[in-house]
Amino acid sequence: MKKIKAAHAFPSAYQLFPLGDAAIVVQFGDKISLEVHKKVRAFAALLDENTFEGFVELVPAFRTVTVYYNPWQVSQRGQHDPYQAVIDLLLPLLTKTHHQEEQPSRLVEIPVCYGGEFGPDLEFVATHNHLSPEMVISLHAATEYLVYMIGFAPGFPYLGGMNRLIAAPRHGTPRAAIPPGSVGIAGNQTGVYPLETPGGWQLIGRTPLPLFQPHHPSPCLLKAGDRLRFVPITQKEFLQRKEQVHESVD
Numbered sequence: 023m024k025k026i027k028a029a030h031a032f033p034s035a036y037q038l039f040p041l042g043d044a045a046i047v048v049q050f051g052d053k054i055s056l057e058v059h060k061k062v063r064a065f066a067a068l069l070d071e072n073t074f075e076g077f078v079e080l081v082p083a084f085r086t087v088t089v090y091y092n093p094w095q096v097s098q099r100g101q102h103d104p105y106q107a108v109i110d111l112l113l114p115l116l117t118k119t120h121h122q123e124e125q126p127s128r129l130v131e132i133p134v135c136y137g138g139e140f141g142p143d144l145e146f147v148a149t150h151n152h153l154s155p156e157m158v159i160s161l162h163a164a165t166e167y168l169v170y171m172i173g174f175a176p177g178f179p180y181l182g183g184m185n186r187l188i189a190a191p192r193h194g195t196p197r198a199a200i201p202p203g204s205v206g207i208a209g210n211q212t213g214v215y216p217l218e219t220p221g222g223w224q225l226i227g228r229t230p231l232p233l234f235q236p237h238h239p240s241p242c243l244l245k246a247g248d249r250l251r252f253v254p255i256t257q258k259e260f261l262q263r264k265e266q267v268h269e270s271v272d
Contacts, residue, residue, distance in 0.1 A: 062087055180213060200223075
């Protein structure tokens with residue numbers, strides 16, 4: 023696969039390479055880290071403010087930002103090679119990214135009712151780690167997580183920062199349907215299912231908050247760069263908040 027070298031000022035800072043004939047992947051590192059995440063966010067924010075004719079969308083991930091474009095529209099700039107034309111547009115932005123200030127982040131609190139019917143795998147996670155269910159809840163809720171990216175399903179957050187003391191393997195056979203709002207653990211990661219989908223994560227609780235509302239002006243509750251905390255609530259509080267959500271939607 024052809025790769026384009028980065029600017030000579032900091033040649034190891036990023037790599038660019040094609041994804042099909044209508045997208046370019048900008049890679050900022052070879053591992054998941056906070057430093058790489060900051061570069062991804064800075065470039066995504068800069069590109070979002072400086073789009074170009076033919077730009078379609080950008081998709082930030084753990085280590086990359088994928089830039090989708092319309093080859094025909096880009097070629098109207100007078101260059102026969104739309105891929106190279108987009109490269110020429112991105113390089114100046116990448117140079118500026120190196121000097122961008124850190125993007126501000128917001129803290130989002132997610133109420134969770136742990137265990138019982140909402141967290142059928144809490145006992146397994148506790149037993150697997152030689153802990154009590156109460157200790158699993160305490161460790162899970164004590165961490166401030168970072169939303170590295172949104173993916174898998176609309177609004178699904180990939181979080182960094184989970185305590186390894188509560189890590190647990192996926193189910194050998196995934197469930198056919200996971201209820202929306204389910205909070206799960208898979209390996210060293212935790213996340214929240216925004217929609218009813220199949221899934222193999224160990225379910226330890228559920229939130230009454232909708233993470234994805236397709237008809238809302240901002241459909242996804244969370245976005246890359248957010249900080250997140252889980253707040254334990256009772257089943258009664260869960261039902262009350264669930265009712266409040268329904269009333270606000272109606």
